[in-house]
Amino acid sequence: MNENKFTQGNLDFEKMNATLANPDFANWYYNEMLNKSDVNLTMDEFVNIVNTYNSTKLQ
Structure with a gap:
């Protein structure tokens, strides 16, 4: 896994x-x-699932 990919993707860890x-x-x-x-x-895929949840539940 490329650890830098997640920091470059502006992933909001909080x-x-x-x-x-x-x-x-x-x-x-x-x-x-x-x-x-x-x-x-x-x-x-896991990050995409979490982002999908956030985009559908926070509307």
């Missing part, structure tokens, strides 16, 4: 940590993973 600590996110994430046949995620 927002990411707040999302991961949110019980609503945990429930939503669990349900999302129930519907996937392949639960082996890359870091990019």
Whole structure:
């Protein structure tokens, strides 16, 4: 994994940590993973899932 990729992508670690600590996110994430046949995620895929949650739930 290229660690620099995440710092270059302007990833907001504070927002990411707040999302991961949110019980609503945990429930939503669990349900999302129930519907996937392949639960082996890359870091990019996981970040995309968190960003999708943030973009749909914060509107």
